[in-house]
Amino acid sequence: MAFPELHTPMRTIMTPGPVEVDPRVLRAMSTPILGQFDPAFTTIMNEVMEMLRLVFQTKNKWAFPIDGTSRSGNEAILCSIIEPGDKVLVPIFGRFGHLLVEICERYGAEVHTIECSWGEVFDPQVVIKEIKKVSPKITAIVHGETSTGCMQPLKEIGVACRELDVLLVVDAVASIGGTDVKVDEWCIDGLIGGTQKCLSVPSGMAPITYNERIEKIIQSRKKVERGIATEEDRQKVLSHRPIISNYFDLSMLQDYWGPRRLNHHTEATSMIYALREGLRLVLEEGLEKRFARHKIHESALVAGVKAMGLTLFGDQENKLPCVTCIGIPEGIDGEAVRGMLLNEFSIEIASSFGPLHGKIWRIGTMGFSCRKENILFVLASLEAVLLRQGFEVNRGEALQAALDVYVGKTEKVGVGRGSI
Template identity: 75%
Template sequence: MSYREINAPLRTIMTPGPVEVDPRVLRAMSTPILGQFDPAFTSIMNTVMSMIREVFQTKNQWAFPIDGTSRSGLEAVLGSVIEPGDKVLIPIYGRFGHLLTEIAERHGAELHLLHCEWGEVFDPEVVINEMKKVNPKVVAIVHGETSTGCMQPLEEIGKACREQDVLFIVDAVATIGGADVQTDNWYIDAAIGGNQKCISVPSGNSPITYNERIEKILLDRKKVERGIATDKELAEKSYHHPIKSNYLDLSQLQDYWSPRRLNHHTEATSMLYALHEGLRILLEEGLENRFARHKFHEKALIAGIEGMGLELFGDSRWKLPTVTCVKVPEGVDAESVRAMMLNQFGVEIASSFGPLHGKIWRIGTMGYSCRKENVLFALSALEASLIRHGVKVQTGAGVQASLDIYTNGQ
């Protein structure tokens, strides 16, 4: 039997991830393979670490990618820090707070959960007051919740965590490279990012960073694993269990990314090339310019949606600038509209999860997908598909409103 080569259709991807990959990143992935201990390759590793620090706005020594999707980064950090019985507080305001919960639960955490309505975020004081009641070891929270298009303010919570000696772990997968993430200034102990969103690199590794507070836990647990922890140390500390995972053991990965280069796994060479180029492009643009670009195209998209006569979901005060949620008009088959946009125009937008499935569309403006031609095309495809589904829209007004933003440049 013979097989044909892959012939993937061209798409305009306007989802909250994955997004379109910058052509320069695709070219970088064709760079010749080097051995993982070749000095030329370890030099690339060091450069990637330096660039991750800049993007996360941190002076942390430890900043490197975990091989695997964004979930691997979350699993590596949470699984390396949480021991059975540890109190973990997770404020949930969307789908991915539930993911943090599942990971923590699998590692034996004593869970303490806060909930708010999907489409809202937490008043930081609510989280801080709950911390005082629970006295957790860890607070884990999502920064940008793509399921609802909301972004949680973090600085006050982070400061309270540091004052109360609580570890603050943040899922920044949807915000890193597209919105401000101030790891050090917000007292974040560990932050986890993702390639496939605002960095515009194929999914395949997850850049993370963590500080010395996290590192101390890793080193203590390594002592337990090696059987060299003293009785006094075991009595004084709560670290009685080795890290369960081998592949996602941060203590071993730290050794691999240290100057010692202790062998742990075979590095995903081409993925590291891709991340290197994605980060280089991001830093070449500049963080402030990058954030401003995402806000500008978000503004143009919103103008088009509202000009069309559609309604946004969520409160603008805590809107995630990289994801815009649109309420599905009454009586409209949301999936049928999405299918028409994809099949007739080659434009992909997303539905949502849980209580919002079928009730909102999610349009991502992330990284390389965050461009004028994409925004205008997505608006045109959405308008035409809605008209075909019998929805009364302000014909032509959406694209014109968006063009007004682009023409005026503000």
């Protein structure tokens, strides 16, 4: 059987990830392959580490990508520091808090959870109170929860964790590159990012960073494995029988990314090229300007959605700037709307999960997808589809409301037509 040459349709991707990849990143991926220990390639690896420190706003020694989708970063950090019986607190306010619970449980942690309704976030004092009650070794929490479009304030929690000698591990997959994330200032010990969202790089890597508090745990476990710990330490660790992945073992990855360059796996060369270019573009734009761009396009989208006659879902005071959740009007088939947007306009938006499935749409405004022409296109198309589905739309109001936001603001942050 003969298979034709690959041709994929052109889409306007307005989901919470993956998003449209910057053409400059795609060009970088076509760069010729280098050997993983070629000095030219190890120089690129070092550049990626340095750029990650700048994007993460940290002075941490360790900042490098895990080969795998975003979940691999969560697992790499957690499996490298959890020993069976360790207490881990996971505050859950959406789907990905449950994922953190599952990973921790698989590595033998004693997991404690608190939950709030989907569409809300925690008062930091509630989390701090629970930390004091549970006395966990680790608090693991999501920063930007794409399933609900909400963003958890972290600074108070981070400061409290540091004072109480609790490790704070943060899933910032959806927020890195789209809104402010201050690793050092917020006292975050370990942080996981993602490539396929606000960085506008294809899915397949999970940039992480962690500090000396986490490295100390990694090194202590490594010493036992190498037989250079004290007998007391050895017996303590062996009695716990720690479970640790080979592929996601940060002690081994440190030897690979560090100056020793010990072989661990074959690096995903083209993805490193892509990540380097994606990070370069973030830094070229400038963090503050990039965050402002995401906020302006979010404001235009929100104004248009409201003017159309739709309602927003979730806590708007703690809204994730790059994800907008919209209540599906009563009597409207949400999947039929998504299907018509895809089939007639080649636009993809997302539904949601769990208790929100069939109740909201989620529109992502992330990275390269976060452009004026995309916002106006999705608003016009959504209005047309809703009219066909029988919803009483305020005709013509959505685009005017979005344009009102753009007028007078585009020159400040360079978000005019054709810009990113």
